Amino acid sequence: MSTVQEKVQPFAAPKGIPEYYPPESAGFTHVRDTLSAAAERAGYGYVELPVFEETGLYARGVGESTDVVSKEMYTFADRGERSVTLRPEGTAGVVRSVIEHGMDRAGLPVKLRYAGPFFRYERPQAGRYRQLQQVGIEAIGADDPALDAEVVAVADEGFKALGLTGYRLELTSLGDASCRPAYRSLLQDFLAGLDLDAATRARAAINPLRVLDDKRPEVRALMEDAPLLLDHLSPASAEHHAAVLQHLDDLGVAYTINPRMVRGLDYYTKTTFEFVHDGLGAQSGIGGGGRYDGLMATLGGQPLSGVGFGIGVDRTLLACGVEGVQPWSTARVEVFGVPLGDAARRRLVVIAGALRKAGVRVDLAYGGRGVKGAMKAADRSGARYALVLGERDLEAGTVGVKDLASGEQRDTALDAVVPELVAALAS
Structure with missing residues (x-):
């Protein structure tokens, strides 16, 4: 016996409320x-x-x-x-x-x-x-x-x-x-001589100044010769x-x-x-x-x-x-780590922590993604540099530092990558 599971309808934000989410x-x-x-x-x-x-x-x-x-x-x-x-x-x-x-x-x-x-x-x-x-x-x-x-x-x-x-x-x-009181009386006397609708006249009785700011063309025309507070x-x-x-x-x-x-x-x-x-x-x-x-x-x-x-x-x-003014960056991070294997992931987690302590925004590829998927995530993050680390890099004591704008990649000593990246980003 099979059962058909009803699809749960997702919720939507209340009407008239804007939401702001990355990158906007x-x-x-x-x-x-x-x-x-x-x-x-x-x-x-x-x-x-x-x-x-x-x-x-x-x-x-x-x-x-x-x-x-x-x-x-x-x-x-x-x-x-x-x-x-x-x-x-x-x-x-x-x-x-x-x-x-x-x-x-x-x-x-x-x-x-x-x-x-x-x-x-x-x-x-x-x-x-x-x-x-x-x-x-x-x-x-x-x-x-x-x-x-x-x-x-x-x-x-x-x-x-x-x-x-x-x-x-x-x-x-x-x-x-x-x-204000004398001007209010002066304006009310002026409004009393106009052919205003009931709603506008009711507003004028409470606060006659509001009629001055009425956006309707017909009311604006009637108010053309109204006394102005700046003159009184x-x-x-x-x-x-x-x-x-x-x-x-x-x-x-x-x-x-x-x-x-x-x-x-x-x-x-x-x-x-x-x-x-x-x-x-x-x-x-x-x-x-x-x-x-x-x-x-x-x-x-x-x-x-x-x-x-x-x-x-x-x-x-x-x-x-x-x-067309956009004086801000939509990049989420400045450095994106791409680990190739569990040992590389452990080391990149430590490097990311050190960079963050130095004030650098860093993210990593999580979930065991392949190189292609991880590099796509790096591009989407807006990062300037990607750190690519695999088993051979660990054995050599180096990490690949890729400039995501130019595509150039160089090997840097693991012990030196944090200060080098901090200096490069500062410049």
Whole structure:
């Protein structure tokens, strides 16, 4: 009696979540680490944030009128019936951490950087994912235009370090508490005279600035003559904005003033900016941020100002692809060992260990492969050199060192191969 075994269906990754695996993952890690390195050079210490927080942190900190909170968050009840949310952005979590651990009591500004996944329930498309990867920085506790400029310049430096050139920086000021209320009333009066649909009018009632950033052509046409906040800044905000621009000029950071910019989060004040890459189509923003002067107090901390950014690693990697920029190697290892027999395998395991201790990336052919299969594996690994060792080589006290680029092979003394390879790779 025979039985037919049903085929087990494999699982697939959730929709809208990109995966990075070799060799493409080399680009992902390079972009992430390059952006992080620019922040590290500016004195931003690393903070590892929780992947989920109390839902109230985002409702209060990000703003209930935002699309992020009202439409995009992954919110659920845990086993203790507490409402928790997968983090949709980083700033609120950093501010919470600063307050909780008293980091603002040990010298200001507090300068922190972070990296990792964030989660938003969006309609998946190229550059818009439900799990998005970001590198971010936050500087809390100094209302200094020079700090705003530093934050912008750190992002710009990261993009330049990757070799990107096809992006632009758009920048504006969203004013402060002394000028925003009057401007809000002025804008609401203007919107009251327009023929807006019910949904847009409802959004305008909560936050009229969002209508300025509406992408629909018909709404853009109606907003052509709308008053702009940049023309109604308080003297203090105008002075702050002018100083930021002067610092950016001094640093050689090019920018374009965009008075209609409205970021997707409610906490922004004064300096607000976005890096845009037109080669990415509709999802052209590769990073952005700004100042958030009231967020600390809103979340229960001292009334300290802050400024920061979030850069999309996914989109920056896509921008590298659009520009044909690839300043990273996809090679997994630098040396690949090909043992011919058990005794050779034992010796190559020791040599590989010594090379790894010297900082060299090494892999071996496992599973008793033949020479042909092992050399194919060496080529696939991206290694620069292959070490070929058989019984005759062991008897002679040598190992074959093959340059996989040129195809040339030479015999090297077993006792000398580690320092020779280390020197060759260093040169």
